[in-house]
Amino acid sequence: MDKPLHLSASPHIHSGRSTTGIMRDVLIALIPAAVAGTVIFGWRSLLVIAVCTASCVLLEALFNAITKKRQTIGDLSAAVTGLLLALNLPASIPIWQCVIGSLFAIVIVKCLFGGIGHNPVNPAITARVFMLVSFGSMATQAYPVIVDTVAGATPLPSIGAGQMPALSDLFFGLTGGAIGETCAAALLVGFIYLLARRIITWHIPVSFVGSVFVCSLLMEGFDFTKALALILSGGLLLGAVFMATDYVTSPATAKGKLVFGIGAGLLTFLIRYFGVYPEGVSFAILFMNILTPYIDALTAHKVFGGQRKA
Amino acid sequence: MSFFLNGIHVPHRKNTEKTPAVYMTPPQTVMLPMSMHIGAPAKPIVKVGDPVKVGTRIAEAVGAVSSPIFSSVSGKVTKISDMLLSNGNTVPAVTIQSDGEMTADETLRPPVIRSAEDLIEAIRESGVVGLGGAGFPTYVKFKVDLSRIEHLIINGAECEPYITSDSVTMAERADDMEYAITSMQAHFGIKHIVIGIEKNKKRAIASMQALAERVPGVEVKVLPSVYPQGGEKVLVYHTVRRVIPAEKLPIDVGCIVCNCTTVAAIGSFLKTGMPLVKKCVTVDGACVKEPKNVIVPLGTPISDIFEFCGGLTETPEKVLYGGPMMGVAIPDLQAPVLKNTNAVLALSAKEARLPQTTACIRCGACTNNCPFGLAPASIAAAYQKKDAARLEKLQIQTCMECGCCSFNCPANRPLVQTNKLAKAFLKEEKTKEASKNG
Structure with missing residues (x-):
């Protein structure tokens, strides 16, 4: 025996589930919504998605480097935050606002509280709220829609006013709103995937x-x-x-x-x-x-x- | 009160289930530590140079909870030295050089059983302890008011991956088990005996069902193959629907739990007078060339057993006594087979390498997979703050250390390991508190 035997307390095997695997599944589950958003709202959606995801990952990497912490971007949680944030924004949002939103989500809400697992509130949702109260582009700017059934941020005010979009339009997302939120069909596919993978x-x-x-x-x-x-x-x-x-x-x-x-x-x-x-x-x-x-x-x-x- | 006990699906890897157990060629030497059980170590009664035969008593039980030890080979005592056990204790160990004959001690006689006391004494004298892994001297369990025993539950769940020695024992030694069962029925007056077996053990189930047909009052309960089915409290709940409260014993709810191999060993002693000197051990793991169940004399060095199984194909990452969920990693291959050894596994790096530990993501997998509904992540936080009151509130003492929490943790946090530390810490704090107040 040239190599000493490894000693440790039980258990000696592991299920193989990992944070990275879970985050990868969430990213996969978001793909239908991202694709639907791009089809419905045009190529600018992809730009918003790319900027938010890249900003979140890079900012987390930068934060870890500056604070001399173990690099954590490999767990893909920053990518999930970036993608989720993008899907919560209108396709027309100014790019600099995407970067500010990502900075708020990753640095203020996540990293300053201690990184993954330590944030008291969801980074993407908090950044969305922050942007909603800070930037006019989130609330008042009319979102681009392919089928111009509704004017306004989301169909909600119009439902309140009595003119209702067709249910099929709502189901397939042919209404106004943020990139990833309108297409119910795509979101349900993601939901079923997450359930099936027991995420x-x-x-x-x-x-x-x-x-x-x-x-x-x-x-x-x-x-x-x-x-x-x-x-x-x-x-x-x-x-x-x-x-x-x-x-x-x-x-x-x-x-x-x-x-x-x-x-x-x-x-x-x-x-x-x-x-x-x-x-x-x-x-x-x-x-x-x-x-x-x-x-x-x-x-x-x-x-x-x-x-x-x- | 009704509970749904969570359990997990672990890989089965029961590669050795279908092949019959084989006897190993006797080893040249055996090493028998005086503590192969819970309780006081036994006291050696032989000295260097003494001739011994198979079944010759070499050590006496000392005190209320202890167990005698018998020579597992014929030959000569060559050494009595100190041995470091995996629990950190050092005890004397008797080394016997085998003459290769395996001659049985001719003074051994089947015990004469006329009363319950005789039977308890016989179980003590058989040297039998909890052979499923716990190593608790079996006779002590019966030193209760026998009228309290409503159910004897025989544990044949064998829920750990790889291990099949209990299944093989049930399949091949039903006669020994039957002998012990009928004797316990006659002398302890036990009305209901239930044998709990996981449903994936077809050979064992068939053999035990045949036994149940022969012996009235015996029932076979086929259980789902969910780890940790063989945990004592889990098994009692799933066989007779009784909940054992924290820090209580099965007898407090009218039950006694015995492992199936323990029952077979008692039966064999009652029939022949031969005490516990050999053990059926599952030899498996990716590094073992020919995995099988081997019947070996106690004290056989593990290296001899691997050699008998065709040797090791590669240097193992880890060698275990018992299964991968609750077994003990051992530092060297000279370690002997003990009374409570049911498997020796040589795991490859691929099988035994654990992922890196990362931050808790509060996914809840630990608490949602805990059979008893504990909250390991909260327990770890409380332990880190050394908060005894909080640990008590989280009922850490209920933890059976099955490892479901750690197995499923996506961040691979050392949860069950921390639970063990937290249990010990709380116990210590309570003792301190008691001595301060007393």
């Missing part, structure tokens, strides 16, 4: 979208078509499938995930109907991110054979 569970997306649907139904006097239109429009599906399910900022247990999803759904509904902004998904997720440690504490698993909670 996420159904709890948050279903309870989030479900509670918005139920509330809208009640509010609109059981007009199913309108309620359906309301869950297909705005940033709801993108938020519920990809942003609210971020591991770091959502609860761990199934029970906690349901609380999170229902809470986010109720807040989205309240902001949409009674708030000053037409869309409330980002604010709702951000708010629930902040509540997550408390939800986690209250929804921990019951311990088998354990004593009752003190």
Whole structure:
């Protein structure tokens, strides 16, 4: 025996799951939405996606280099943040704003709090909110649409005003909005992929979208078509499938995930109907991110054979 | 209270299941440490130069929890020296040079059993301890008010990857098991005996079902192949639906759990008077040329066993006593087979290399895969802050150290390893607290 035997505590094998693998699956799941966004909103979408993704990855690399931390861009989480941020922006956004948004997401929200796993709120969603309140381009600028059914940021104000886009247009994303949020079909493909790969569970997306649907139904006097239109429009599906399910900022247990999803759904509904902004998904997720440690504490698993909670 | 116990799907790699166990050519020397069980080490009663035969008593049990030790070969005691065990303790070990004859001790007689006390004494004298890996002296489990025993649960789950020695024992030694079972029924008055086996062990299930048909009061429960099915609390819950509270024993809910090989070893002693001197061991891992189940004398150096199995094809990364989920890595191949050794695995670098540890991404895989619903990531955080009160609240003492959390962690964080440290830390803090108050 020339080589000494390796000693370590059990277990001696591993499932092979890794952070990088999970992030790679999230990126794959976002491809349909990115492609749909490019088809619907044109080639400038690709530019926004490229700038945001590259900025996020480069800024994280730079931050790690300056602070002499172990390089973490290999885990692909910065790429996920960049892509998600891009999909949350209109295709017409000025490029310098994309860079500022990425800087906010990666440096302020993620790296300054300690990097992956330590950010209290989702970087992409927080950057979107930051840009929404900072830049006029996010709220007032009319988004380019192929089929000019609606004028305005998203179809939401028009649904409120009584002119409703066709459900099929909403399903295929032929409406105004951010690059990745309009095409429900593409987002559902991503959702199914994430479920099949066991990256996420159904709890948050279903309870989030479900509670918005139920509330809208009640509010609109059981007009199913309108309620359906309301869950297909705005940033709801993108938020519920990809942003609210971020591991770091959502609860761990199934029970906690349901609380999170229902809470986010109720807040989205309240902001949409009674708030000053037409869309409330980002604010709702951000708010629930902040509540997550408390939800986690209250929804921990019951311990088998354990004593009752003190 | 109803629970759904989580479990995980580990790779099975039960390569040795279908082939019958083979006897190994006797080794030239065996080394028998005085502690192959939980409890006080046994006391050697032989000296250097003494002749011994197979089954000759070489060490006495000392105290309430201990176990006697018997020579596993015929030959001569050549050395009594200190040996460092994998748990860090140093105990005397008796080395015996074999004469190659394997002559049985002619003074051995089957014990005469007339009462429950006789049977408990016989189990003690058989040298049998928990052969599934725990090594707890079996007779101690029965030193209770016998009317409390409602169910005897025989553990044939064998949920660890690679290991098949229990399955092979169930398939090939049903007669020994039957002998022990009927004796326990007669003298301990146990009404219900249930044998729990994972459903992927066809040969063992067939053999045990035939046994259950012959012996009234015995039931075979076929369980899903989900790790850690063979964990004591998991098995009790899945066979008789009883929950063992934290820091309690199976007997507190009317159950006694015995491993199937333990039962077979007791049966063999009752029948023949030959105490525990040999063990069926699964020899596997990518570095082993011919993986198989081998019946070896206790104390056989692991290097001899690998040689018997065609040798090693490459230098292993890790060599283990037991399975890859809970087994112990050993530093050198001269280590002997112990009473509770059910497998020796020589894992290649490819099998045993673990990914790099990265930051926790709070995915919840640890708590969602914990059979008992513990929160290993929170436990690790509390341990880092040395927060005993929080650890107590997180019920760390419930952890059975099965390793599901670490196995599934995408950041490969040392979760179960930290749980072990946290358990020891909390115990220490509580002792300190108690001595301060007392």
